[in-house]
C-alpha cells in the first residue's frame with residue numbers, strides 16, 4: 280500500500296503550500312496518486328465561498344480579483360485564486376498577464392495563485408478547476424476566486440462550480456449588452472460594470488438593470504465600488 284497519497288493529503292489539509300501546488304499538478308496530469316490523494320480529501324467539509332468571475336477579455340477581471348484578494352487579506356483570510364486559461368487565440372496572453380498583475384501577492388503565503396490551462400479540452404474547465412477548488416478548500420483557502428474568460432462554455436461551467444458568479448463588463452468595449460444577452464447574464468448572480476470612469480458606464484448600468492437583479496459599478500484600480508462588491512459576495516455565503 281502506497282502511503283504517499285495519504286501523506287500528501289495530510290499535508291494539504293495542514294495547509295502546506297507546496298503540497299497544494301503539487302497535488303493540483305498531479306491532478307491536472309491525471310496521475311493515479313493525485314486521484315488517490317484527492318479521494319482522501321473528498322470527505323473534508325466544503326467551507327469556502329467559491330466566486331466565479333467571468334467577462335470579456337480586458338474588462339478588468341484580474342484587476343478586480345487583485346483588489347478583492349487584498350481586501351480579504353486585510354480580513355486575515357487565506358485567498359485562493361485560479362485563473363483559467365482556455366488557450367484560445369483570444370486569451371493566449373492571459374497566463375502571463377495574470378501573473379504579472381498578481382505579483383503584489385507573490386510573497387504572501389496567504390494568497391495561492393494558479394493559472395490553469397484547459398488546453399481547449401471540452402469540459403476541461405469543470406474537471407480540473409473543480410478538483411483544484413476541492414484541494415484549495417481542504418487546505419483552508421476561503422474565499423476561492425476563479426477567473427474565466429466569458430467567450431465560450433467556460434462561464435457556463437463555472438456556474439456549476441461557484442456559489443456566486445460575477446460577470447464583469449466594461450462600457451465602450453463594443454456591444455456588451457447585446458453580447459451578454461447571449462449567455463453571460465444567464466449565469467451571473469450579479470454584474471459589475473467596471474471601468475465606471477469611462478464614458479457610457481451609466482447607460483450600461485441602466486440597460487443591465489432590466490436583466491439582472493444586481494448591478495454594481497467599480498473602478499477596479501482605485502478600489503471604487505469594492506466595499507459594495509464585498510458586501511454582495513458576503514451576502515451569498517452559507518449561514519455558518
Ligand SMILES: Nc1nc2c(ncn2[C@@H]2O[C@H](COP(=O)(O)OP(=O)(O)OP(=O)(O)O)[C@@H](O)[C@H]2O)c(=O)[nH]1
Pocket residue numbers: 334335336337338339340341342343373376428473474475476477497498499500
Ligand atoms: N480606466 C480603467 N482601467 C481599468 C479598470 N479596470 C481595469 N483597467 C485596466 O484595463 C486593463 C485590463 O484589465 P485586466 O484586469 O487585465 O482585465 P481582464 O478582464 O483580466 O483581462 P483578460 O484576463 O485578458 O481577459 C488593464 O490595463 C487595467 O489596468 C478601470 O476600472 N478603469
Ligand SMILES: [Mg+2]
Pocket residue numbers: 340341342373376377426
Ligand atoms: Mg485577466
